[in-house]
């Protein structure tokens with residue numbers, strides 16, 4: 501196994517269908533990126549109103565100090581019926597942000613809102629590394645992943661601590677607890693011989709293997 505390291509300045513864009521998608525899907529990676537000099541982070545959440553909007557706006561800067569967050573306020577659970585608005589909203593974000601790395605839900609996620617964002621992202625941004633994150637859930641749609649971010653024991657626990665602190669409106673859900681999040685990170689860690697990890701599917705990866713190869 502080899503480690504791939506993004507070169508130089510990295511502008512990261514995180515897309516979520518709902519408040520908490522981003523932090524659940526890639527919160528550990530964001531804690532790591534926060535320690536990388538020359539990294540910027542913008543979060544865009546397509547749905548969320550009231551308390552959930554407030555939580556989304558406050559959460560991301562906890563994981564990545566200085567992160568900016570936009571909550572677009574489209575209808576939760578109904579994104580496919582608002583395909584044109586979602587596409588337009590993302591095109592508008594693309595007019596303002598040319599990221600080098602994008603985190604987004606999986607295009608085959610069992611939740612229709614996640615799936616829509618995961619499918620739109622590669623039609624809107626064609627020159628970024630897109631890493632599709634996973635969101636564990638009742639539907640049981642876990643699958644084989646391609647790219648992993650190893651996480652120390654401490655960082656994995658920090659992620660869960662911040663999730664609990666950042667989303668008080670969600671902690672009552674029957675599936676939401678420390679074991680749920682730590683278990684998935686432990687499982688993904690075992691797949692790369694690390695204690696914990698987050699796993700992603702890369703939609704397309706370009707490898708520059710040396711002088712003379714790139715055009």
Ligand SMILES: [Zn+2]
Nearest residue numbers: 517518521614
């Ligand atoms: Zn969600």
